[in-house]
Amino acid sequence: MRKTAAIAVILTIMAFSLMPALGVGPPTAPSGGPSPYGFRDAGPAPPNLTVTGVIYVPLRNLPLIFYYAQAVSAPGSPLYHRFLTPGQVRELFYPTQEFNETLAHLRSYGLRVLLTAADSIIVFQGQAWQVERAFGVRVDIFTNGSVSFYEDVGPVAKGPWAYPYVSNAAMLVFDRPQFLLTAREAAAVLSRLEGVNVSFPLQAYPMTALAQAYNATALYSQGFNGSGVTVGVLEFYGDPTLSQDLAYFDEEFGLPPANVTVVPIGSYNPNLGVITGWALEEDLDVEAVHSMAPGARIVVYVASGELPLSAAIAFIDGQDQVSVLGQSFGVPEAFLSSLGWSFFYYNVYLSDVYYALGAAEGITFVASSGDGGGMGYSAGPIGDVPYPASSPWVLAVGGTTTYISGDSSLQTAWSSMGFDQLLQALGGSTGGYSAVEPMPWWQEGVAPAPPQGFPYGRAVPDVAAQASLFPGSLMVGEGNQTLVVGGTSESAELVVGLLALLAQASGSRLGLIAPLLYGLYSSGDLDAFEPVAFGYNVPWTAGRGYNLVTGLGALNVGELAKYLEAGAGPASGPLAEVLVNGNYTAFMAPGQPVNVSVNVGGPYASNCSLEAYVISLEGVAASATMRYNSTLGLWEAELTAPSNASGVVYVEVRGECGGVAVRGLDEAFLGYFGSAVAPVPLYPYAPQLGMPVAVFPVSPMGNMSFSVAYNVTVLEYRPLNNTYGQVISVPAMGGNVTELHFNASPGYAVLWLRGPVYGFVPFFIGSSLQYYFMVLPQVFSQPGSAYPGGWVLIEGLPVPPVETLFIPSSEVSGAVFWAAAYGSNVTAELVAPNGTVLSEASLPMTYQGYYAGLLRVPQGLPPGYYLVVLRSSYNSTGAGMDIEGYGVGMIYVAPGLRASVQLFPSALPEGGGVEVMANITYPNGTPVRFGLFSATLLPAALTGLYENVSYSVEVPLQFSDGVWEAEAYLPGPSSIGNATYYEGSYGGEWAVVVTGEGAWGDQLPYSSAYAWLGRNVVYRGVNLTSGFEASGAVFEDVTIMYNGTISWSLMEGLVRVVSSRLTLSYVDSPGVIVAVNSNLTLRYSTASALILIDSRARLEYSDVGEVIVGPRSNVSVALSRVGKVVNGTAWSALTNAISQAELLGLSGLESMRPQHVTPRVITTTPIQGVTKTQQAAALREVRPGQGWTLTAAVALSLVALAVMIAALTLTRRKS
Incomplete structure (x- = not known):
């Protein structure tokens, strides 16, 4: 049911959260410097406020960290799988003296040390005045009117540290799990619908059943179950009932008791995990790992919500206890520029450093790619992928939809529903190109080059595993509840368990496994992967080869284990030990000389042809040919740090020595970070009225620069050809506070800082149609698909530009914002890949307070992917302009399926069981073996309302012996059976409506049979x-x-x-x-x-x-x-x-009783004396459109008897 008032409140909160940042007129610079994401600086914190801070003491020999991360992980390297020991790590990288000096400094000001990690990270606590004295900063409070946090501002006193991070802003992004999807969320979406037959075919498998999809059963048969391997999962807050939930899960699904250890990182208050949702996430993560690797030991690291990510990863590196670490969370890159440099440095750049350090130790870091599809976390594809999945030092795991039928399985991409609703969890597997991290060398030549206007970013994901809710997986949560779940939270942890099996089988840790995987793929060793060739996530599609929905595909660990034996695999050649400016390259300034030296080693060390490059998000930003220094035995080159590039860059060496390829890279940050106060990410603006821009360049040492020159560029996304194009570019200097006035088409855009300042902010031009609009197929499932002659349901509400909040409407009382939200003309179009409009629909405003309508799919449309384009327009005399909106979704069109349905028996008492048997076929008569089909039980008189109850009363069908079948129970005296929606006891005729979707997006929207249910007498x-x-x-x-x-x-x-x-x-x-x-x-x-x-x-x-x-x-x-x-x-x-x-x-x-009688079937009368297998065989002979099928069976049989029976078919539909 629509709640118009609730939507209005949400719109009000969203709109007015902008006001502190924007003000009524042009924004002004905040008193304490740039503030994150719509927050304003409310002034100094109370002196006695207890605050927590983190300080980083720079690690030594940074280029060596990145070198070892690659060298010990790439097949063909002399150091392959010779991982660094804790002693070697300490000797090479730990700044022990500076670390001790910093500890002494903190204690001298009365600050309490809570945690230390890797002799380089210190977590401390004290009152605000103590922190201000210790570091010369000021601690301020930032608020957006409803949420507040503290953060240090101002210059930092010099010391052996980089600078402190005194802030609890991390709680804004880690306060709740983002990538956990339950059936409740999907049912909540469906419950909004009224009067339209959209069915909900829900089904789930035990996670243990997924092992066959990844060929883990081959390793089980050899005795490998993860024993002797320790893996970890990183969580926040905690789970007070983890042990009992896991014990129930093990008992329920026949697993041995799990060996689990909980290790807190910082303050530990597990009851907070219940109210934040992290307790359920922790249950799922541990259960998923345990399902794939039942013998592995699992360490649950539970971080305090106020800590930056780098502190947690440094702690795990320092412990060096786990071979694999799973991370079921992420921060969409779209928000990073608005969260500020301190957040970026401590949660992104330093996390990269510690991920690389852990890889050098042999730890494989795994992260969820996200559940928002290709543009559900951003205003367009740029900014959609989350960190840490976008880190090149982390294995990013996307989602698949896994169908299991007996001992067979099939995997397709976990696809979008049809529209990536903003910041929701039903967008499918998130993928795309990073706007933070450039593409690493091991992806080049495998991942496709980015389209025009996209950054040359790291491609996400790398691999994929089960994440769909259609069908979903079974888990046990708090209170021993069995839940149906999905999301890339699950897929990432399934891969953690699979990697534990590989570690046991190979007898070694795996480290940074990505170079091995991409090397296998590029060399044609594809049997290590289960290809995923169908699906989409808007705008990307799956297909043969690497794709931005499922990456390389799902892992076939039974085959992959063979390549790990004795260091087998494609030889990548020696890894270049890239040293930059001696051995410290955390930061590079524009115009700075960059001295690159490489120690290749080996018999061909002096017989090389090498080039040095600076690789940025723009591609190659600088290059130079390397020369051999025979005195030092090094290859050397000098470059100049470019001023036309900024952000995370790689200093990369490419070439060959003696005919063998040589690669290697070092990571650094180039230039300045552009902290953006405005525009606010993902908000709609009307640039014709003046879009606010407030950007403040910050140096890597945290100091604001007022003299650096750069360009502010606006790019618009063009969905029809999936490219970005420039709209406007203006020069800027230092802290830039202004308004941009320009004309542009409505839709998706990104403000991109070019030159020596890095930063970007995705936003909407005109009304946003991505906040509340949904595009739903007749079968509520993923992929979102339709059949020729069918339709998709579209409903929602536009969110007008924020500037219109301050313009009085001349048409209605209130602001133009509200008039445009509820008074726009909204239309939808089905658009072919070549841009041809195939059908159109008007979406009128309904009495529930939202726009809704059906978009028809024309007959005869060939199978393929089609865009759904939404447009809105409001002619505002108050604003003196047309306020337009634009949004885009995608559906897959495929021929509809056919089915004949029978029930055995056709009459039964209350509480009786009925067997549903459905012969479901493709149009050519071929049986459908994989898909998601279910039966909805309801009184025959209510069949027109089946969509309102299908999500709560459906019974899943299983494929067996050529027929889809299920056993269901109707209401009875002691049980309401599979009709949980109904309060009372219903006698009379009941219907079984079968709906669903095949694995390739073919829909079965409605097929039915009927049974007679006696009352409870x-x-x-x-x-x-x-x-x-x-x-x-x-x-x-x-x-x-x-x-x-x-x-x-x-x-x-x-x-x-x-x-x-x-x-x-x-x-x-x-x-x-x-x-x-x-x-x-x-x-x-x-x-x-x-x-x-x-x-x-x-x-x-x-x-x-x-x-x-x-x-x-x-x-x-x-x-x-x-x-x-x-x-x-x-x-x-x-x-x-x-x-x-x-x-x-x-x-x-x-x-x-006569035993020889075999009545012919008129409707669904049971065939006496015939076995279930024979019944199935007989049913397979009934093809759609032939024999006794559906209501046509009634019509054909009764017409043959007498015309008068036609009236009967109107009152009693039997099949």
Whole structure:
């Protein structure tokens, strides 16, 4: 149900959170320097406020850290898998003397040391005044009106440290898990829909069942289960019930008890994990690892929410206890420039340093790529990928959709629903090009070059694993609840478990595994991967080869283990030990000389052809040919740090020595960091009215620069050809506070700082159509797809530019913002890849307070990916302009599936079980083996409302012996079965609606069959004369002496009708009916056998397997079918058999049921004496459009009987 008031509140909060940053007029520079993401500096913190800070004492020999990270991890290197020991790390890199000096300095000011890591990170605590005295800074409070944090501002006193990070801003991004998706979130989206048949085919597998998809079973069969390997997961806050949740999970899914150790990093308050959601995340992460590697020891590192990421990674490096570390979180790059240099330095750049250091020790870092698709975390594709997945020193894991059928499995990309709604979790596997980290050498030649206007960034993801909710995975959360989950939180930790198996199988840690994986792929050793060739995440699509949805594909660890044996794998050649400016390259200033020296080593050390490069997000920013210095035995070159590039750069060496390729890189930060106060990321602006820009260049030492010159450039995203193009570029100097006025088409844009200042801010031009709009297919599943002749549902609300908040509307009371939000003309278009508009739809405002409509998919459309383009327009006289909006989604069009559905039995008592059997095929008749199909149980009268209940009452179908089948239970006296949506007890006709989607996006939107459900009244072994329920009851082994009608009921066993004038209407009798001295009429009924003694029977529109006509009896048949009529001799044999029984008791007849009768199926009457396998085989013979299928079966059979039965099909739909 739509909540208009709630949406209005959300819009108000979102809109007015801008006001402190923007003000009414042009923004002014904040008093204490740049402030993150819509926050303003509220002034100094109270002197006695307790604050926590982190200080970094620079590691020594930084280039060696990056060198060893590559050299010990790349096959062909002389140091391959010769990982550094803790002693070697300490000797080479730890600044022990400076570290001790810094500790003494902190203690001299009364600051308390909470944590130290890798002799280079110190976490301390004290009052604000103590911190200000110790470092010469000021601690200020920043707020956006609802959330506040503290942070140090001003110049820093010199010392053996870089500078402190006194802030709890990290809690803004790590306060909740971002990449955990449960069925509740998906159901919440579906619950917003009204009056449209959108079904919800939910299904889940135990995570242990996923092992076959990655060929982990091959390693299990060799005795490898992770034993002897220690892996870790990094969490925040904690989980107070982890041990009991995990014990229940192990018992539920047949796993051995897990060996788990919890190690806090900083303050440890696990109960906070419950209210923040991290407790559930921690349960999932540990259970996913344990499912793949049941023998591995798992260390759960729990970091305090106020700590920067680098502190946690440094701690884990210093412990050096784990071989693999999983990270199910990330910060979208779109927000990094607005979070400021201190945040960037301590959470991104230093994290890169410690990731590389851990890789040198042999630790493999793994991170989730995200759940927002290709543009769900940004205003367009740039800025969408999150950190740390975008770090080149981390293995980024995207998502797949995994279908399991028996001992077979199939993987496709975890795809978008059809539209990447902003900051939601249903966008599918996140992928794209980093706007922070350049592309490393091992991705070149495998990952495709970025399209025009995109940064030359690291491609995300590297690999993928199960992450979809359709079907999902089963986990156990707090309170021993079994939940259906998905998300790249799951996929990352599944890969952690798989890497534990590989570590055990190879007898070694794996370190930075990416060079090995990309090397295998480029050399054609593709059997180490399970390719993923179908799916999309808007705007990227999956296909053969590397793609920005699933990377290289899923791992085949059974095959990958063979390449790890004895150092096997593609030889990459020796790794260049790149030394820059001696041995320290954390920062480079524009115009600075860059001296590059390389020690190649080996027999061809002097016979080389090498080039030195500076690789930035612009590509090659500088280059020079290297010369051999025979005196030093080094190859050398001098470059000049470019002034037209900035941000994270690589000083890279490429070439060959003696015909063998040589590569190597060192990482540094070039130029200045542009801290952006405005525009605010992901907000809509009207640049015609003046878009605020407030950017402050900060040096790597934290000092603001007022003299550096750079360009402020606006790029617009062009979805139809997936490129970016420049709209405007203006020069700027130092701290820049201004307004930009320009004309541009509505849609997605990014403000990009060019030159010696790095920074970018994605935003929307015009009304944003990505906040609240949804594009949903008829089957609520992923991928979002449709079939020719079908439709997609589009609904939502535009968010107008923030400037319109301050312009009074001349049309309605209030601001133009609200008039445009609720008064725009909104349309949708289905657009072909060549830009042709195939169909259009208007989306009117509904009474629920949102725009909604159906966009039709034309008949005859060929299979493929199509764009869904949304447009809005509001002609505002108050603003003096048209306020337009633009948004884009994507769907896959495929031919619809066909199905025939049968139920066994077709009549049953309350609480009874019914077997659903569906023959689902492609249009050519080929059976569908992989997909997601389910059955919704509901009263037949409510079939038009099935979309409102499908997410809570669906029963998943499983593929078996060529047929999709499930067993469901209808409501009964002690259970409501699979109809949990219904409060009461419903007798009468029930429907089973089968819907779903095949693995390749082919939809089955609606297919149905019907069953009769008796009420909660069962008569067994009694005599009935009057006062009984004559409708909607079950009669079993009873004697009936009654004049009247029994309707909509079930008769089982032996039912005797004695001295009665009885009509059976809509009765199903799989047993035997014996009529004695009675007039019996069967109308619209079925019976297995009917025996007449001194009786007359009339059959109208009924189906009877066998009628035994005794003495003084007769039967008349009108518009009915009878399998066999028996007279004379058969009757004599029957009477002899019961000669010793009383006529009215008829006790011996129970053993005399006809066993040879096989009634032909008119509707869903069960086939007596036929096995389940034979039933399935028979059902496979029924092709869509032929035989008795769906409601067509009723129509065909009844039309053949009589025209008058057509009226029956309107009131009773049976199949």
